[in-house]
Amino acid sequence: MAITAADVSKLRKMTGAGMMDCKKALQEAGGDFDKAVEVIRKKGMAVASKRADREASEGVVLSKVSSDARKGALLVLNCETDFVAKNDSFVALAQSILDLALEKGANTLDEVKALELDGVPVKDVITEQIGVIGEKLELAAFEVIEAESVISYIHPGNKLATIVGFNKANIENQMAKDVAMQVAAMAPVAVDRDSVPQDIVEKELEIGKEMARNEGKPEEMLDRIAQGRLGKFFKENTLLEQAFVKDNKMSIKQYLQSADKELTVTGFKRFSLND
Incomplete structure (x- = not known):
């Protein structure tokens, strides 16, 4: 049967496929719209399998x-x-x-x-x-x-x-x-600091100790120095302790509490x- 431009346009509206893809699908399906939709869906699956190893970044x-x-x-x-x-x-x-x-x-x-x-x-x-x-x-x-x-x-x-x-x-x-x-x-x-994953805490403590060791600090002071650096990490990387980007004189916690002490x-x- 002859495939009309109206048929192609109708299938395109149904599927979003390109004009030529719709025409070919209708020809393959003998003008049956349900079968043509199935043809296009199968084509999508075929393309998907070909594209499976591509990076979608x-x-x-x-x-x-x-x-x-x-x-x-x-x-x-x-x-x-x-x-x-x-x-x-x-x-x-x-x-x-x-x-x-x-x-x-x-x-x-x-x-x-x-x-x-x-x-x-x-x-x-x-x-x-x-x-x-x-x-x-x-x-x-x-x-x-x-x-x-x-x-x-x-x-x-x-x-x-x-x-x-x-x-x-x-x-x-x-x-x-x-x-x-x-x-x-x-x-x-x-x-907040209580919700920082333990593996991150341990990694930061280890980094803090290694940095202090490389700076020549005594071994008995490494843990204390690392704890101090961990505190700085918390202030920079936990939401409530971070400095508010619009006013770095206050933390996010202080900003919220300026409206409601319990917020x-x-x-x-x-x-x-x-x-």
């Missing part, structure tokens, strides 16, 4: 907060080139997956991949888009935070995003945003494609 990092501001999510969708990463359709795909994940209450990457977007599992949607776009795509990360109040921040360019949870609701928006931007700019390793951060997530 570009992409977008997005974050969003639920309507009640009690849950935030951060999502990373990778591609191969910056050209694709800046494409509106690619960004829209990532945003639609993030919106769906928040709406359905997903908490893990596997749960997101299993969700259905317009009746198709997210993992299959991504596979199909590999065929359409011609690059390896990978849903690389998904993180959530639940708290009394959550704020999100996306740095211009969609390469860096954060979500931050607080122990109280109805926080002044600018203050919450300031803290989210602090996390983006200063990349703390933990909220604090309960957790945060940060992801950057440039780290």
Whole structure:
């Protein structure tokens, strides 16, 4: 049967595939739209297998907060080139997956991949888009935070995003945003010194001792010197102890307490494609 331009246009709207791919799929399927969609999906899977060993190091990092501001999510969708990463359709795909994940209450990457977007599992949607776009795509990360109040921040360019949870609701928006931007700019390793992973603490103590040893300090003083340097590490790398980037005369803890003595951060997530 003859394949018309209207048929090709219809299939393109259904799948997002290129005009020639749609025409070939319709020809192969004998004009049957359902079969043509299947042909395009299979092509996507074939391209995906060819692209499996390619590096998907570009992409977008997005974050969003639920309507009640009690849950935030951060999502990373990778591609191969910056050209694709800046494409509106690619960004829209990532945003639609993030919106769906928040709406359905997903908490893990596997749960997101299993969700259905317009009746198709997210993992299959991504596979199909590999065929359409011609690059390896990978849903690389998904993180959530639940708290009394959550704020999100996306740095211009969609390469860096954060979500931050607080122990109280109805926080002044600018203050919450300031803290989210602090996390983006200063990349703390933990909220406070008590939540720094033990392996990091041990590594910093060992580095501190080795530095002191190389400086010729007596062996009996190494532990004390290392503890002092660990304290400096905590001040520079834990969110609540970091100097506030907008006013380095106060820490983030002091900044929060200037509004409410009991206000604090309960957790945060940060992801950057440039780290």
